[in-house]
Amino acid sequence: MTEQDYTVLIVDDHDDTRKNISKLLKFESNIKVVDTASTGKEGIKKARELTPDVVLMDINMPDMDGIKATEAIQEQVPSTQIVILSVQGDTNYMRRAMLAGARDFMTKPAKSDELITVIKRAGQKAKEEKEKAAFTVPGQAGVRTKYGTTSQLSGFGKVISVYSPKGGVGKTxxxxxxxxxxxxxxxxxxxxxxxxxxxxxxxxxNERSKNSIVDLTPMANQLDPEVVDEVAIHHKASGVDIISAPPHPEDADTVTGPQLVKVLEYLKRLYTYVIVDTATGLSDITLDTLDASDLVILVTAQDIPSIINSRMMLALLRALNISKGKIVMAMNRFEKQISISPEKVSKNLNHKIVAVIPEDPQIVMPAVNRGVPFMLDDVKSKEIGKGILKLSAQVRDSLNELEQEIVTEN
Ligand SMILES: Nc1ncnc2c1ncn2[C@@H]1O[C@H](COP(=O)(O)OP(=O)(O)O)[C@@H](O)[C@H]1O
Ligand SMILES: [Mg+2]
Incomplete structure (x- = not known):
């Protein structure tokens, strides 16, 4: 066996299937069947031990179905690519398997030339993944140069989440x-x-798409730019890409915090700024998101309950070890005639409010109803436009400062 050979593990509960496929592949010089397994659990164990390039996975197996096994393998052995083999008519299962992270699927009985093509394609992907993994050392601090230490991560984008414990304050x-x-x-x-x-x-x-974040989270370990490009909505008027929420609320249950964080981490490779609009309240997913953020924009309003909530939130962020420098506070829906001024709130919370965005229903309401964010209109001379520009300048400054800190710490 040479290094270019594609290594294959066959997972199927039928003796005959395992034997037949092994036989089919015997004559293909670049493909080596390294082992077989007759149950899902055994498949996971062997995938971990052997790190094969490709796993051919049956769906219906007695102890653990192929979808669960696929999920486990892609989680534990991310470079391994899984090809689902199933009987015809199982399209629903196959879709689920693809969502669980399978690379490809084929119906049984597989034709030998098709099978070989699919294995080679998946195998190639596995080799690329292994190569990538060899070059990236997770958490590596940085490289010392004449000019100081440049963080290995400084070429990466940043995650900025927009949060408020209260709904309706203007996060979105x-x-x-x-x-x-x-x-x-x-x-x-x-x-x-x-x-x-x-x-x-x-x-x-003003966009809609059947694709959403739930098309990325199940394959969080195996993302590539093409998949992201396919799932993202390209907002033509601005150039911004959108990864939207799932079309049905119940689909949200399939997403876990760690998966979402992995997707965000991956997006940092492709985008300079990864902005996350968050849900109101504090679910595990939101906590994980905040924890994974380089910067948190905490939005507050001008009423006492919002300010009390912001105070609790600042305490919680501190408890989460999110440093003060990572929190940017903004006040939205500001009205001059209300005596609770941003200065007073800053003092009270012991955290500066860096941007004040006025209440301006004449600009905001039509923008929301038309689905055209007001910053696309000419609002730069208006207070609301200035408020957003101030906030974005502050976001850039804070990220620069944090980057400087990383450089000097090392
Ligand atoms: N500065 C503002 N002036 C006037 N209305 C605003 C302003 N900011 C937000 N709104 C309105 O408040 C409502 C809630 O805003 P939204 O961004 O959806 O809040 P959240 O995402 O925090 O729930 C929307 O109808 C929006 O039009
Ligand atoms: Mg919202």
Missing amino acids: TIATNLAITLHRDETPVVIVDGNLQFGDVAVFM
């Missing part, structure tokens, strides 16, 4: 308009709808 309004302001050809932006059940980012931008 701010997230969408901030995305538009930060986007440039040389600093591309993706906005991810982290409000999984009732996300409305796409609506705020």
Whole structure:
């Protein structure tokens, strides 16, 4: 066996199938069947031990079905590519298997030339993944140069989440308009709808798509630029990409915090700014998102309950070890005639409010109803436009400062 050979593990509960496929592949010089397994559990164990390039996976098996086994393998042995083999008519299963992270699928009985093509294609992908893994050392601090230490991560994008413990304070309004302001050809932006059940980012931008975050999370370990490109909505008017919330609220249940975080981490490779609009409240998913953020924009309003909530939130973020420098506070829906001024709130919370965005229903309401974020209109001279521009300037500054800190710490 040479290094170029594609190694294959066959997982199927039928003796005959395992034998037949092994026989079929025997004559193909670049493909080596390294082992077989007759149950899902055994398949996972052998995949871990052998790190095969490709697993041919049956769906219906007695102890653990192929979908669960696929999920486990792609989680534990991310470079291994899984090809599902199933009897005809199982399209629903196959779709689920693909969502669980399978690379490809074929109906049984597989024709030998097709099978070989599919194995080689998946095998090639596995080799690429292994190569990639060999070059990236997770958590590597940085490389020391004459000019100081450049973090290995500094070439990566940043995750900026927009959060508020209260609904209706303007998270989505701010997230969408901030995305538009930060986007440039040389600093591309993706906005991810982290409000999984009732996300409305796409609506705020007058887009709709059947694709959503749930098409990425199951394959969080095996993302590539093509998949992201396929799932993202390309907002033509601004150039911003959108990863929307699932079309049905119940689909949100399939997403776990760690999966979402993995997707965000991957998006940092493709975009300079990964903006996450979050759900109101504090689910595990939102906590994981905040924890994975390089910067958190905490949105507050001008009423006492919002301010009390913000105070609790600041304490919680501190408890989560999210440093003060990572939290940018903005006040939305500001009205001059209300005596609770941003300065007072800053003092009270011991955290500066860096951007004040006025209440301006004349601009905001039509923008939301038309699905055209107001920063696409000429609002730069208006207070609301200035507020968003101030916020985006602050986001850039804070990220730069945090980057400097990383450089000097090392
Ligand atoms: N600065 C503002 N001026 C006037 N209305 C606003 C402003 N910001 C948000 N709104 C309105 O408040 C409502 C809630 O905003 P939204 O961004 O959906 O909040 P959240 O995402 O925090 O729930 C929307 O109808 C929006 O039009
Ligand atoms: Mg919202």
